[in-house]
Amino acid sequence: xxxxxxxxxxxxxxxxxxxxxxxxxxxxxxxxxxxxxxxxxxxxxxxxxxxxxxxxxxxxxxxxxxxxxxxxxxxxxxxxxxxxxxxxxxxxxxxxxxxxxxxxxxxxxxxxxxxxxxxxxxxxxxxxxxxxxxxxxxxxxxxxxxxxxxxxxxxxxxxxxxxxxxxxxxxxxxxxxxxxxxxxxxxxxxxxxxxxxxxxxxxxxxxxxxxxxxxxxxxxxxxxxxxxxxxxxxxxxxxxxxxxxxxxxxxxxxxxxxxxxxxxxxxxxxxxxxxxxxxxxxxxxxxxxxxxxxxxxxxxxxxxxxxxx
Amino acid sequence: xxxxxxxxxxxxxxxxxxxxxxxxxxxxxxxxxxxxxxxxxxxxxxxxxxxxxxxxxxxxxxxxxxxxxxxxxxxxxxxxxxxxxxxxxxxxxxxxxxxxxxxxxxxxxxxxxxxxxxxxxxxxxxxxxxxxxxxxxxxxxxxxxxxxxxxxxxxxxxxxxxxxxxxxxxxxxxxxxxxxxxxxxxxxxxxxxxxxxxxxxxxxxxxxxxxxxxxxxxxxxxxxxxxxxxxxxxxxxxxxxxxxxxxxxxxxxxxx
Numbered sequence: 001x002x003x004x005x006x007x008x009x010x011x012x013x014x015x016x017x018x019x020x021x022x023x024x025x026x027x028x029x030x031x032x033x034x035x036x037x038x039x040x041x042x043x044x045x046x047x048x049x050x051x052x053x054x055x056x057x058x059x060x061x062x063x064x065x066x067x068x069x070x071x072x073x074x075x076x077x078x079x080x081x082x083x084x085x086x087x088x089x090x091x092x093x094x095x096x097x098x099x100x101x102x103x104x105x106x107x108x109x110x111x112x113x114x115x116x117x118x119x120x121x122x123x124x125x126x127x128x129x130x131x132x133x134x135x136x137x138x139x140x141x142x143x144x145x146x147x148x149x150x151x152x153x154x155x156x157x158x159x160x161x162x163x164x165x166x167x168x169x170x171x172x173x174x175x176x177x178x179x180x181x182x183x184x185x186x187x188x189x190x191x192x193x194x195x196x197x198x199x200x201x202x203x204x205x206x207x208x209x210x211x212x213x214x215x216x217x218x219x220x221x222x223x224x225x226x227x228x229x230x231x232x233x234x235x236x237x238x239x240x241x242x243x244x245x246x247x248x249x250x251x252x253x254x255x256x257x258x259x260x261x262x263x264x265x266x267x268x269x270x271x272x273x274x275x276x277x278x279x280x281x282x283x284x285x286x287x288x289x290x291x292x293x294x295x296x297x298x299x300x301x302x303x304x305x306x307x308x309x
Numbered sequence: 310x311x312x313x314x315x316x317x318x319x320x321x322x323x324x325x326x327x328x329x330x331x332x333x334x335x336x337x338x339x340x341x342x343x344x345x346x347x348x349x350x351x352x353x354x355x356x357x358x359x360x361x362x363x364x365x366x367x368x369x370x371x372x373x374x375x376x377x378x379x380x381x382x383x384x385x386x387x388x389x390x391x392x393x394x395x396x397x398x399x400x401x402x403x404x405x406x407x408x409x410x411x412x413x414x415x416x417x418x419x420x421x422x423x424x425x426x427x428x429x430x431x432x433x434x435x436x437x438x439x440x441x442x443x444x445x446x447x448x449x450x451x452x453x454x455x456x457x458x459x460x461x462x463x464x465x466x467x468x469x470x471x472x473x474x475x476x477x478x479x480x481x482x483x484x485x486x487x488x489x490x491x492x493x494x495x496x497x498x499x500x501x502x503x504x505x506x507x508x509x510x511x512x513x514x515x516x517x518x519x520x521x522x523x524x525x526x527x528x529x530x531x532x533x534x535x536x537x538x539x540x541x542x543x544x545x546x547x548x549x550x551x552x553x554x555x556x557x558x559x560x561x562x563x564x565x
Contacts, residue, residue, distance in 0.1 A: 030531030037310050038397075050533070058536075058543050062562065065357070065524045065534045072356045074526070079533045079543060222356050274526050275350055275358050277312060277397070 002291040003298045004284075006045070006265050008243050009128070009166035009191035016128050016166040016191070018045040018100065018266065021299060022256065022284040025247055025270030026051055026104035026130060026170075027076065031090045032097070039278040045266060046100045049090070051132050053105070054112045054119075056082035061214035066203050071224030071249075072271050073201055075215040078106055083119045094125030102128040102168065110158050117162035129165050131155060133185075134172035134197040146172035146197075149184035156188035168245065170194040173225075173232055182236040194245040194268065195236060196229045222271040223249040230262055237263025237304055251279060253286020260287075260299070261306035310400060310529065311336050314393045318370055320386070325449050327376045327420060328386055329364070329456065330394075337398050338366040343428035344403025344520055344552040347373070348528035350395035351381035359385075360525050360547070362424035362495075363399060365458075374423040374452070400528050401551050404428050404493055404518050406435065414489035415441040416478050416504060418496020422452040424520050424552075425495055430458045440464065440485055444478035444496075447471045479503035483511060494555075495520040498564050505555060517555040521546050521563055538562045 004020040024032075026048040035041055059079025066073045081089070086103065094101040103126050107113035113131065120126050133146035133155050145151040156169050169185045171178055173196040182193055198219025203212045211217070229248025237244055243266070246259030251272035259267050272279035287299070296302055315332035323329045337347065341363050348358035359381040364372040377386055388394065404424070406413065413432050415425045422443060429439045440462045445451045448471040454463055465473035466481060474481065479500060486492065486508065492515055494504055501519050508515055523546045526534035530548035537544055539557045544550060 028527070028532055030527075030529075034527070034529050034531040038312055050531075058538060059533060062537060063524055064536075065526055067356050070354075070356070072526075074532075074534060076533050076536075079536055271356060274532065275356060277527075 002288055002296060004288065006243070006299065008168070008245070008266060010243070012166045012191045014164070014166060016100070020045040020284055021260070021266035022280050022287070023048060023102075023245065023266055023268045024273060024280050025268035026132070028270040028273045031086070032099075032101060033093060035277055039281060042098045043284070044099050044280055045284070046102055046127070048102045048104050048130050048268065049086070050080050051078050051104045051106045052080050052083050052086050052116060053078060053107060054083055054115050056080060056085065063212060063214050066212045066218070068201075068203060068220065069224060071220050071222035072274070073203060073213060073218040073220050074198070075213045075218035077215065083116045087119060087123050091123045091125035097125070100127035101125060102130050104130040104132055104170070105159070106132040110155060113155050114158040114162040117159045120165070121163055126165065128168060129159060129163055130168040130170050130194060131159050132170050132197065134170065134174070144172055144174065146181065147175045149180050152181050153184040153188035156185040156190050160189040166191040168192040168194050170197055170247075172197045173228060173248075174200050178232050179235055179239055182240055186240055186242055190242060192243045192245060193236065193240055194247055196225070196232050196248045199225050199228060221249070223251055225249045226255060230258055233259055233264050234262040234307070237307065250283065251276075253283050253290060256283045256287055257290060257302075260303055263304035263307060265303050310398065311340070312395070312397045313337060315370075315396050317388055317390050317392050317394055319390055320388055323374070323453055323456065324451070327374065330373045330375065330385065331370050332373070332394050332396065333370045334396055335369045337396060338369065338371045341366055341371065341399035342403040343431050344424050345399040345401050346528075346551060347371070347396045347398030348400060348525070349373075349381075349385065351384040355381055355384070357526060358397065358528060360400075360528055362520065362551075363427055364423045365427045365430050374420065374426070376420050397528060401547055402549060404552050406432060406437070407491060410437060410490040412438045412440070412488050412490050414485050414492045415439060416482065416492065416494040416496070416500075417441060417443050417452070418478060418500040419445050419450055421494075421496030421500070421520075423495065425493060426452075426457060428493055429461050433458050433460045438462075440489070442466070442478040442481060442485065444468070477503065479507055482507050486511060486513065486515060489515070492517040494518070498560065501555065501558070502560055518552050519555050519558065520551045521553060521558075522551070523563070
């Protein structure tokens with residue numbers, strides 16, 4: 001039997017120990033309970049819940065979805081119930097689960113990130129925080145705070161100061177140099193990195209002569225972005241001193257193994273869940289079968305194994 | 310809600326470009342109510358499942374009426390009898406019949422008849438009286454009455470007058486509202502707006518349930534892709550709907 005356990009926050013006092021490296025990605029798995037009728041969600045390595053803000057948000061106008069070649073564009077716009085409702089209605093359920101739940105947080109400014117993290121402090125059922133630094137920063141003129149190393153580091157430091165939970169920072173691929181951002185957030189105290197978030201893109205409706213999405217542009221996910229994500233994980237793994245969670249177009253075990261061999265300690269499955277609800281468990285099962293076939297006793301042995309020195 | 314692999318019993322074109330598919334899915338059929346839907350995986354190449362209203366159920370299977378409009382439905386038309394179909398359902402909040410209701414008025418525009426057939430089936434099973442106003446652009450686009458449950462009184466309109474009365478179902482609606490205890494509609498948004506205007510003119514308080522169609526991601530309330538703003542706040546069409554009280558709807562939010 002392969003040892004699939006993974007410690008995602010080795011330098012953190014509480015740590016974030018997962019029994020396996022397969023996590024469901026934020027935004028595609030709700031608050032976890034939505035899928036509990038369909039398969040045993042307790043078998044997952046972890047669940048990352050819907051992006052959560054200080055106040056509830058209505059999100060963007062319709063249409064919010066367009067299917068693209070091997071992918072999906074979305075502009076949901078962080079519609080969510082707000083941190084109070086998460087603490088009140090969801091966390092008490094999570095507290096009864098074996099599977100750790102990580103809350104993905106977002107804010108319109110630095111204070112909001114810190115306030116959401118503060119509100120989650122000491123809440124039973126919350127095992128970690130994933131910081132979405134890809135949302136528009138109102139204070140800096142709508143620019144994504146994840147695109148500026150200095151602001152990204154400030155957000156990370158603000159969340160770290162507000163919580164005693166392990167902090168994962170989810171990076172945006174919509175930057176000139178993701179390594180620079182990764183280094184900055186690591187220095188600011190990130191316990192782990194997750195990459196990548198969606199890639200900006202658009203499609204047009206030629207009959208209506210307008211952009212297909214209500215917000216003109218959106219975030220591309222799915223198999224179409226996998227090579228982009230893999231390359232970024234590979235690059236960042238060369239410099240990051242903290243565990244990396246690979247995310248972007250992973251829909252089968254082979255995809256996940258590529259990320260692991262590129263240097264990711266764990267993976268997130270997102271868009272694939274929409275058509276195959278149990279996709280994450282299939283990925284896990286496939287990883288185990290691969291390990292058995294290849295005589296791999298510990299998954300850690302193949303993390304980053306494909307890296308060219 | 311279940312995810313099942315269902316064998317296709319039949320899949321035939323019943324009107325030009327419209328198909329009626331029957332799949333063996335007793336578990337979903339047993340749980341399903343009118344107005345609910347299933348998410349169908351249309352092959353391995355498409356990122357999203359496709360949502361379809363359940364058109365009717367039997368002891369062992371369910372029927373889906375769909376029109377060929379894109380890649381997903383094209384794949385579906387090519388799926389032959391005996392092949393397996395990956396279904397997720399039943400999903401969503403369906404139509405509700407008040408126990409005291411005696412007369413149901415169903416208003417269908419084109420393919421919008423799909424979920425109303427199931428509603429008629431249930432209502433007749435409960436010994437209610439069902440009147441269906443069935444409208445289409447042309448006679449060819451009318452759902453064949455032989456597929457309707459026995460006992461449904463059907464009134465037909467066509468926009469070009471090629472069958473029965475020329476016009477839209479909303480034109481003849483005022484003649485039928487008086488006797489209706491509850492009204493149910495499914496069709497394009499323009500039809501809903503016409504119905505809303507007619508009812509307003511009559512100055513009568515009538516409960517009208519409508520089924521909305523929108524692009525969906527997960528189908529079960531997890532991804533928030535199908536949310537719309539309503540008079541009662543944000544609602545997920547896949548989970549809070551697809552059936553809503555017409556009074557809740559803000560038209561510009563669903564005209565997409």
